[in-house]
Amino acid sequence: MNAVLSFLKRPLVIALLLIAALLYLGESLSPGFASADQVLRLLIVASLLGIVAAGQNVIILGGREGIDLSVGGVVSLSAIIAGNVMNGADGGILPAILACLAAGAFFGLLNGLGVTLLRIPPLVMTLGMLGVLQGLLVVIRNGIPSGRAAPGLSAFVTQPLVFGIPGIIWLWIAIGLFMAFMLNRTVFGHRIYAIGSNEHAAYMAGVPVRRMRIGLFMISGMFAAIAGLCLLGYSGSSFANVGEQYMLSSIIAVVFGGTSLAGGKGGYTGTMAGALLLVILQGILTTVNIDESGRQMVFGATLLLLMLFYGRGKAMRA
Amino acid sequence: MTPTTIETRPIRSGGLKLWLERYPFLPALIIVVALLALNGAFSPNSLSYRSLTGLLSTYMALIMLAIAQTYVVSAGDIDLSAGATLSLVNVAIVVLMEKWGGGGAAVIGAMLCGILLGLACGVINGIVVAALRLQAIVATFATSIFFTGVALYVMPVAGTPAPALFWRTYGGRLLGLPFVFYVLAALALLLFLFSRTRLVTQLLAVGDDQQAAYQTGLPVVLVRIKGYALCGLFSALAAFCLTGDTASGDPLVGGKMTLYSVAAVVLGGSALAGGWTTVVGSLLGALTIGLVNSLVFFMGTPSEWQNFVQGLAILLVLMAGVLAGRRVRA
Known part of the structure; x- marks a missing residue:
């Protein structure tokens, strides 16, 4: 019984149960909400948020009140850069990707410094x-x-690619696997947890704390840039401050x-579920x-109400 | 006006340091004076009595909101719903004043309701953050969405005008002096009175070390709720100033002001981590934002570059504020 309870209390399990409940609720409120097409559409929207949240996630994991409020700005900037570089031509996709990543990394670097x-x-900062x-x-x-998205990019985001699933969802899955590998299996990932739980101890153990932290902000900037690029593909053209909505919702996804x-x-696995949860809620x-x-x-x-399901702070004890 | 800092021991040597410790807003004051001088250098007209009065009445709302934010920051919390509270009070008083006929009694009645509404928003935030123990950043963001929803319910689209009596008084003169000066004087008196209360000291104690404050016997949860209530109160006052300035109701007007209020607190030299804050500094921080904006305009910056230069200047002043504040506290 205790084992079951502690399993049910794991954030990922909570999020998945809530997702199932919300899908059921959505389906009963408006039939067709949980149909395959609709779920795919929700997944596309969730993947945009999820990619931004990946960067937010590593920054928050790195501790010292880590947070990145600039992600929304980077998303907007990247969307407009990508639109101008590719300007509706497939040949411009690769230069656009490089330009966006460079811009994201640059502003991440400034934040980190x-x-x-x-x-x-x-x-x-x-x-x-x-x-x-x-x-x-x-x-x-x-x-x-402001430029237009290349047809190839729009197709990647909105049209089925493999097994009827759009490329952006595959990209999100790949990012999920990459994050899981990085956080659990690499020295870099372990060091993120180390500086996040005790920066001083990590420093004493020889972790290059400063370089790590700068790296985390650059990663966050680059993830936001990728999301901006995909957002351009989703909407076709960039418009004013498209990225603003991601600033605080990416933090909420991480918390969920x-x-x-x-x-x-x-x-990050939990964060993916958190992003999906948030998007389904908005969808309903x-x-x-x-x-x-x-x-x-x-x-x-x-x-x-949902926050109450997750980690509440500890009560004060004398 | 006294800074709301607790006396720290041991007493340090060095005249400058002692001064900074007693008046932690001094760096912010220097920045404000420098910005005023620059404004004057680029356009002598910008230092005229008339334009300074205009600047003050435009930025009074941000000053109030920055002070509101300061009280929660004192306790180590943050309120991302301050702007939404401002919007809610703004639309509520405009609707009430219109409904009650726009006379003197209607204005005063609506303002009393506005204050109660602001306090209620603050208490909700306090309960959510301190009693339910949710993380302040995300929880107050959630309440800000809720308050915005209520504001949209009260007034679905912007544009309902405030009664002439209200904005004519705010923008007008009383006994030969601009009314906004009386607002500033009343604010100074209010801050002085608050700085004498036990609550402000308790907020700072909680912000400095929550565990220690608890072990000393402070009702930490209650103190934090009171801090949020104070924040709600000043957000309501900010809404009054904004309504006086814009003369209309807008359910989304405050959204953009929240992050500026946080920036103003930092510009003023307070520590976001809590335990060390200065309301006078926050007042000056809000003025800094206003002066940077007007300076960028008077420098003749091309219009499309203005936002960028403003953003860059505020980032630089923010960094300077953090560095100077640390120097003082070290």
Whole structure:
């Protein structure tokens, strides 16, 4: 019995059970919600969020109040860079990928340098960077017409690729496997947990804490850049601040996946389920017939309710 | 105006350090003075009585919101719903004032309701974060979505005007002085009174070391809830200033202000980790944001570059604020 209870209390299990419950609820509220087509569409949306959350996840795992508020800005920037570089031509996809990754890594590097060399708290550093990125978006948008997605990229995101499943979902699965391998099987991954649970001990044990942390921010920037690229493929053209929605929802996905904001504990598999959970919840709210105010109230209240299922802080003890 | 810092021992040597310890907002003050000088250098007109009054009445709402944020930051928490609370109070008072006829009694009644609403939002946040022990960043983000939903229910689309009596008073003059000066004076008095209360000291104690505060016998949960309630109160005051400035209701107006309020707190020299904050610094931090924005304008920056230069300048001042604050505390 205890074994069953502790199994049921694992974040991943909670998330999967909640996903099943929500799918059932969605299907009974509007028949067809849980059909294969709809689930695939939800998975596409979830994969965009999930890819951003992968970067957020490693930063949060790395501890020291790690958080990246600039991901939304990087997603928008990457979408607009990709649109301009490829401009509707398949030949431009590869240069676009490289340009986006470079931009993501660059802003991640700046974040990382501020957090490590100047010891600016991540929240402050990435908040400031978000302002810079939003300003940059205005500059680019006024100077250059926003480009279009290449047909190849749109097909990759929205059309079935293998076994009737779009490429972006395969990409997400690949990222999931990569993250699981990196976090569990590589020295780098183990060091993330080490600096996240006790930075000083990790430093004493010879972990290059600063370089690690800079690396984590670069990874986060690059994941956000990939998501921005895919988002362009999903929507066809980039529009104002498309990435803003990902800033806090990526953090919520990580929390719903059972990763503690204190760092050092958690993993990416849960985060994937968390992202899916969030997207399904939003999907249900858009299908039921209530106005925007009711939708937001229910969404906020449900988020709070779901958070109660996950790690609550410890009570104070003398 | 006294900074809300607890007396720290041991007493350090060195005049400057002692000054900084007593007045931790000094670096922020220097930045504000420098920005004022730069504004004046680029456009002498920007230092005129008239434009300074305008700047103050535009940024009064952000000043209030930054102060609201400071009280939760004192206890080591954060409130990402402050902007949504502001929006909710904004639409609620505009709707109430309109419904009650827009007279003097209606304005005062609506403002009282607004204050109660702000306090209620704060208490909800406090219960969610301190009593239910959810993580402050994500929990207050969830409540911000909820409050935005309520605001949209109260007023689905922006644009309902506030009664003329309200915004004419805010933007007008009283006994020859701009009304916003009275707001500032009242705020100063309020902050002074609060800085004398036990609650502010308790908030700082909780923010400094929660476990230690608990073991000293402080009701930590209650103190944190009170901190959030104070935040809700000042968010409501911020909503009054905003309504006076924009003269209308908008259910989404505050969303963008939340992160600026956090930035203002950091700019003022407070530590986001809690235990060391200065409300005067936050006031100056909010002014810094306003002055950076006007400076970028007066420098003649091309319009498409303005946001970028503002963002960059604020990032740089944020970094400077963190570094200076650490120097002081070290």
